[in-house]
Amino acid sequence: MEEIIMQKSMPVIALRGLVVMPDMMLHFDLNREKSIRAAEIAMEQNTPLFLVSQKNPATDNPTTEDIFEVGCIAKVKQMHKRKDGIVSLFVEGLHRGEIELLEDDGAFLSAMVNRLDSIDDFEKDEEREAYGDYIKDLFKKYASYYPKIGNGLTAHFNSIKKVGSLADQVIAGMPISFEK
Numbered sequence: 001m002e003e004i005i006m007q008k009s010m011p012v013i014a015l016r017g018l019v020v021m022p023d024m025m026l027h028f029d030l031n032r033e034k035s036i037r038a039a040e041i042a043m044e045q046n047t048p049l050f051l052v053s054q055k056n057p058a059t060d061n062p063t064t065e066d067i068f069e070v071g072c073i074a075k076v077k078q079m080h081k082r083k084d085g086i087v088s089l090f091v092e093g094l095h096r097g098e099i100e101l102l103e104d105d106g107a108f109l110s111a112m113v114n115r116l117d118s119i120d121d122f123e124k125d126e127e128r129e130a131y132g133d134y135i136k137d138l139f140k141k142y143a144s145y146y147p148k149i150g151n152g153l154t155a156h157f158n159s160i161k162k163v164g165s166l167a168d169q170v171i172a173g174m175p176i177s178f179e180k
Contacts, residue, residue, distance in 0.1 A: 010073070011038035011049040012102065012109035016057035020072040021168035022118065024093040029086050032060070036087045037108040042076050049074055050097055050113050062109075064102045073097045073113060119164040132163040139170055 013035045020026055030036050042049040052071030059066045078090040100112040119128065139157055143149040160166040 009101075009103065009110040009112050010047060011041045012099075012111045013038050013049060013051050014054045014062040014067050014109065015051055016054055019053050019172065020051045020074060020091065020093045021172050022072060022093045022095055023162075023165045023168065024072075024172060025077070025090070026093070027088065027090045029088050031086050034061075034104075034108045038110070039076060039079055039087060039089055041108060043079050048094065049076065049091075050099070050111055051091065051093070052099065063104070064099075067099075067102075069099050070116070071097060071099070073115060119167075128163050132166055135163075135166055135170060 013030065015028070018026075018028060030039060038049055041047075050071055051074050052067050052069075054062050054067050056066065072093040073095045074091040074093050076089060077092055078088075080088045082088065096116040096118065097113040098116055100114050102109060102111045104110075136158055140154055143151075143154050157166060157170060160169065
């Protein structure tokens with residue numbers, strides 16, 4: 001994964017009922033002007049953007065109080081403007097981040113973001129590896145109760161070597177509320 005040089009601030013997109021995790025590739029649509037402008041800035045300047053979940057998806061113009069502090073620094077892989085005004089965005093989650101300062105200039109949200117360390121950034125140890133194996137075993141049990149999950153997803157999780165990435169991807173695939 002490429003190293004990010006942090007800038008003074010980066011464009012922010014407040015997500016409705018959605019969480020993006022590091023190492024995740026995701027496609028979603030944007031229809032708010034501020035979100036579209038933030039994506040355009042990231043594409044024009046070839047810079048990352050910060051994706052953070054809203055506390056209440058019904059809020060149309062989120063402020064600092066309306067969004068969570070922790071989100072994901074992401075790279076825009078592809079952006080497509082449709083005729084109906086909606087923008088389709090394909091992103092890759094790179095790193096977990098935390099908002100230091102959120103700004104709203106009227107056109108789009110931007111924030112100073114601190115990159116948060118992942119458990120995968122530290123030296124490997126036997127205990128962490130054991131937790132990874134335990135997570136895989138628990139997911140296999142969970143998948144046995146829900147056949148719609150399929151063997152492909154279980155095989156995918158078994159192939160992940162980084163414990164932090166494994167935990168993020170398992171959580172992203174679970175039917176739990178985005179707040180959790």
